[in-house]
Amino acid sequence: MSPADHQHHHATGTAQPMSPRARRITLWLLLPAVLLTVVGMLLLWPRDAPVAAEGEGPERASGEIVSVAPEACPEVPEGETPLTGCGTVTVRLGDGTVITTDIPSGPGAPEVEAGDDVVLLVLAGEDGSASYSISDHQRSRELWLLGAAFALAVVAFGRWRGLTALGGLAVTFAILLFFIVPAILDGRSPVAVAVVGAAAIMLIVLYLTHGFTLTTTIAVAGTLASLAITAVLAAAATAAVHLTGVADETSNYLTITQGDVNMQGLLLAGIVIGSLGVLDDVTVTQSATVSELALANPRYGFRQLYRAATRIGRAHIASVINTIVLAYAGASLPLMLLFAAGNTPVSELLTSQLISQELVRSAVGTIGLVAAVPITTALAALLAARTARPAPAGDAGPGERPGEAAPGSGGRRPPEEDPWAAFVERR
Numbered sequence: 075m076s077p078a079d080h081q082h083h084h085a086t087g088t089a090q091p092m093s094p095r096a097r098r099i100t101l102w103l104l105l106p107a108v109l110l111t112v113v114g115m116l117l118l119w120p121r122d123a124p125v126a127a128e129g130e131g132p133e134r135a136s137g138e139i140v141s142v143a144p145e146a147c148p149e150v151p152e153g154e155t156p157l158t159g160c161g162t163v164t165v166r167l168g169d170g171t172v173i174t175t176d177i178p179s180g181p182g183a184p185e186v187e188a189g190d191d192v193v194l195l196v197l198a199g200e201d202g203s204a205s206y207s208i209s210d211h212q213r214s215r216e217l218w219l220l221g222a223a224f225a226l227a228v229v230a231f232g233r234w235r236g237l238t239a240l241g242g243l244a245v246t247f248a249i250l251l252f253f254i255v256p257a258i259l260d261g262r263s264p265v266a267v268a269v270v271g272a273a274a275i276m277l278i279v280l281y282l283t284h285g286f287t288l289t290t291t292i293a294v295a296g297t298l299a300s301l302a303i304t305a306v307l308a309a310a311a312t313a314a315v316h317l318t319g320v321a322d323e324t325s326n327y328l329t330i331t332q333g334d335v336n337m338q339g340l341l342l343a344g345i346v347i348g349s350l351g352v353l354d355d356v357t358v359t360q361s362a363t364v365s366e367l368a369l370a371n372p373r374y375g376f377r378q379l380y381r382a383a384t385r386i387g388r389a390h391i392a393s394v395i396n397t398i399v400l401a402y403a404g405a406s407l408p409l410m411l412l413f414a415a416g417n418t419p420v421s422e423l424l425t426s427q428l429i430s431q432e433l434v435r436s437a438v439g440t441i442g443l444v445a446a447v448p449i450t451t452a453l454a455a456l457l458a459a460r461t462a463r464p465a466p467a468g469d470a471g472p473g474e475r476p477g478e479a480a481p482g483s484g485g486r487r488p489p490e491e492d493p494w495a496a497f498v499e500r501r
Contacts (some may be wrong), residue, residue, distance in 0.1 A: 263336070
């Protein structure tokens with residue numbers, strides 16, 4: 075490939091096949107991870123996961139609000155909470171039947187008006203008659219429209235890469251719904267299921283989204299190492315802080331209905347899976363950064379590549395930490411308001427199981443992210459330094475010092491003299 079062709083491929087981003095050496099390195103790193111993940115999934119695959127029986131719970135119906143007729147609420151004795159939301163609602167059901175029911179009332183009750191699509195509970199009376207109660211809005215149409223807008227935005231901006239990202243998202247949901255959740259309900263170790271499931275998600279999604287390249291393989295290796303560190307730290311921190319995993323109404327209900335589930339292990343599994351989404355972002359960024367640095371300056375050795383890429387990683391981690399904290403704070407905002415309104419002492423607030431659980435989740439996830447930067451950067455820099463070598467002294471052109479790029483080459487040596495740059499271009 076001539077220098078001009080080299081510049082053209084770099085500018086256009088045309089993907090070239092990997093070199094034989096790069097393919098060997100990729101397979102050497104990839105095959106053990108794939109084999110271990112496949113074996114782990116086979117051993118942990120759910121066989122007796124509970125299946126929800128049909129007909130459990132009250133019967134439901136869908137309908138459209140025809141009209142709302144508010145009425146004045148009756149007076150209540152002094153000192154009692156006044157009634158609100160009195161009146162009737164006329165609803166046309168899906169089969170064309172028109173029924174009348176009360177306006178929903180109480181904390182969190184849906185506010186309805188004519189034209190709304192709603193979900194109703196069908197309550198059977200003692201005499202065999204049916205009564206109806208509006209329980210919620212029907213949101214399927216709006217959610218489908220929002221999902222379509224999301225997919226169009228991703229594909230319009232990311233093009234083919236956006237399409238592969240959507241495919242990766244589908245794979246993630248499939249593994250969560252058909253392996254991780256059923257396996258935990260089947261009584262498997264939540265930590266083992268989370269680690270194996272996270273590895274499967276990462277291997278499929280990273281290669282599907284970023285391509286079968288050495289950069290992706292290095293990111294996979296860094297992510298696997300960081301996931302292992304995160305799992306070990308999560309187990310140690312959970313045991314040290316004496317967390318049981320039962321901290322809210324949802325976890326309490328789960329212990330009653332699914333007594334075989336290890337709640338502490340479920341907490342650890344949540345930490346591992348929650349860390350994966352940010353880990354792969356950090357590792358892919360660091361691997362690509364080292365690749366671009368090696369391409370821009372082929373004379374950089376391991377130390378220069380590591381230092382330069384680590385400076386970028388520090389800036390990335392600083393912003394990611396704030397993102398994690400804000401995400402947890404936003405999800406826990408109602409709880410924070412409840413504690414603030416109750417004048418709970420800060421020391422008691424922070425040491426309660428519910429808040430301590432989130433603090434452990436944030437701290438362990440952040441430590442795993444911090445560890446991902448030096449691990450991935452070191453792997454990528456080591457490979458780049460071993461692949462690139464200086465140009466032979468006799469190959470220097472007129473007016474050039476040995477190992478320097480030719481004038482007008484854009485700061486790059488021809489690929490024949492720069493194996494690392496040629497290697498990167500072949501990807």
